[in-house]
Amino acid sequence: MTKIFKSVYFNVRTSSRERMWDTARHASRVCTPILPAVKQQTSLARSASYKTARFSIMVKLKQFVRLFPLINHQAVPGAETADLLYMWGAFPKMTNQPFVIELDNPFVLSYYSQRFFNWRLLAIKRKLRRANYITYLSETARNHTLELIGPEFAEKSKVLPPFMDKNYLYNKRPGDGIVRFLFVGLGFRRKGGPELLKAFAALPNENAQLTIVAPVPEEVKSAYAYDKRIIFLPPQPREVLFTKLYPESDIFVFPSILETLGVVILEALSFGMGIITTDSYATPEMVKNDVNGRLLSHPFLKKTLLNGVPTIDCVTIPRDEFTAKYQQDEHFYETLSSDTLTAMTEAMNQTKVWQDASIELFDRRFSPDLWEQKLVEILSPVSTDA
Incomplete structure (x- = not known):
């Protein structure tokens, strides 16, 4: 498939799961990926980190954060030249750049608090209207989210499963x-x-x-x-x-x-x-x-x-x-x-x-070719031919 010469910023973190890093890497089939200056942490290293004092502090901090009805936003350092932002479970912070947001389930947008998701639903929907697309790991996650946010988002809701080779x-x-x-x-x-x-x-x-x-x-x-x-x-x-x-x-x-x-x-x-x-x-x-x-x-x-x-x-x-x-x-x-x-x-x-x-x-x-076709569709509104 012809490469789409558009730069896409993938907001991976050190602790991002392998499937997120896979998306960012294999997106090079259809675009020019831009990644933050962070190193990937393996699932084994991430699991080991759960036993550290630092992780215990982070858990307590997250528990404190979840006391407030916050909507998940993340900074996008190094994304200034990107034509599109690809976000996982969070809205981009302090930018008007176009973006795609991927959800593993709807409640990630409120730090997995269902109560605050319901409280902030109108604000969440306003922010989702700005997204080029909302992507999901599965048809089930798409159905679940549409059940909560309504059919107006159906057309921009696309399923992009994790990349997997044959x-x-x-x-x-x-x-x-x-x-x-x-x-x-x-x-x-x-x-x-x-x-x-x-x-x-x-x-x-x-x-x-x-x-x-x-x-x-x-x-x-x-x-x-x-x-x-x-x-x-x-x-x-x-x-x-x-x-x-x-x-x-x-x-x-x-x-x-x-x-x-x-x-x-x-x-x-x-x-x-x-x-x-x-x-x-x-x-x-x-x-x-x-x-x-x-x-x-x-x-x-x-x-x-x-x-x-x-x-x-x-x-x-x-x-x-x-x-x-x-x-x-x-x-x-x-x-x-x-x-x-x-x-x-x-x-x-x-x-x-x-x-x-x-x-x-x-x-x-789930084949690689189908995955690529779906990604092209998701990026197409902001992509141009080389």
């Missing part, structure tokens, strides 16, 4: 008759790790193997030490995930209790893996039940309508309340575990069918 071209599965299940998640409890372990331990197949890539408590590892089919690994760099773990695995199993998109699910899809995950917010966009995997029933949330679409809304429930009520170590979801066992049993016989369907779904909805 990673299935680089698979190197051993082909030794072993069905390799993979779980990747920094939040072992919230991602359904305990339910998964109990389910897999009950799977009778000797030719099944489960690799858990997560910070698993030592007492949990000890409890399952008898099952030699289970491999525990600490969190791994993205390079290891992409060059070894994903390419060598067959089925991605991720019975997460709270998930809005699940970039790891999209990563697994890009490798053509069959997928077992919970029906939660946008996960049905990547997993079609009994086609390329299995969608597990959510253990406690029921579907509600978001812009007319039945959806498991795990966003509206306040995170603090969710953590206190549903993530306690002693709370175990038997139905989620038994459903996971049923799905893994099915996966043993449907592995190749699910894998082929994942490749077809990825190419149809």
